[in-house]
Amino acid sequence: MKKYNWGIIGNGWIAHDMADALNAVNGEIYAAAGVNETTLKDFAQEKHVQHVYTDPDKMIADPNVDIVYIATPHTFHYDYIKKALNANKHVFCEKAITVNARQFDEVEKMAKEKGLILTEGFTLYHMPIYKKVTDLIKSGKLGKIKMIQVNFGSLKDYDPKNRFFNKDLAGGALLDIGGYATAFARTFLDEYPESILTTVKFFETGVDEQSGIIMKNTKDQMVVMSLSMRAKQPKRGIVSGTKGYVEINQYPRATEADITYTASAHEEKHEKITAGDGNKALEYEVADMQRYIEQGHDDGQLQMSHDIAHILTSVRTSWGMKYPFDDEK
DSSP: OOOOOEEEEOOSHHHHHHHHHHHHHHSOEEEEEOSOHHHHHHHHHHHTEEEEESSHHHHHHOTTOOEEEEOSOGGGHHHHHHHHHHTTOEEEEOSSSSSSHHHHHHHHHHHHHHTOOEEEOOGGGTOHHHHHHHHHHHHTTTOSEEEEEEEEEEEOOSOTTSGGGOGGGTOSHIIIIIHHHHHHHHHHOSSOOSEEEEEEEEOTTSSEEEEEEEEEOTTOOEEEEEEESEEEEOOEEEEEETTEEEEEESGGGOOEEEEEEEEETTEEEEEEEEOSOGGGHHHHHHHHHHHHHHHTSOTTHHHHHHHHHHHHHHHHHHHTOOOTTTTOO
């Protein structure tokens, strides 16, 4: 496989982890960019980055950069994605890939028209355990899938000035952690939900602190989802069918799944399946992104992100919650 030159925008904690993954998979990192020269140079030295740019636009314009990795706060994703696509670069962007469906549809169209790969950084797309679970479901051993339950709860420190609670930075549980829960749910739904019901409790800054979301599609498959930013919950997803259910804990980077077969109401059989290494989650992302470029398609991941972006926007619209920049054109 060809070795690709990655350029990183941002140098927060996730960029540090991705840099380690890039070094593990490719043995080097071509470039990094950031607006704080001191932290950028420290990052570049620590992660053995070959080229440093204090202006991300100049890094994007570098003809040697093949893939732009965006690890900035949510509000900057849209502009950097457009700039990278216009420079004919493939893009791997951290979640949430955009802050609303309108932005997503625009960059999706750009990527397709230019024949470029645009991928969102949901680790669960790339963890090997999900291939085993989806194969199990396709085999019919769990029967017809009827119900999906998924939780994600963080306990963020009380700090109204933190980005997690900052409306100007697209804060709130929905975009910060809700994408993971929605990605899990959409993975196991046969089709996009036709109806979405939801309720929310707002934080004092106006962003969503916690919420409950129920979805249903035309095949009568249902999702029950709960999110919270000030109350810890297990990262647990359960997919239930007419013949059994599968439970996946720590689902963003899961390596095992517990299966319960329920052939009758009076008898249960249990099985555990394992695959992958949670410590290599970002390495799987890097390898898959490069494979997508090699094969010329993304295994349907952009369509998944499309559905997630539209679900999240629908939920937020029903709450009447707008970010200051939502109406930008």
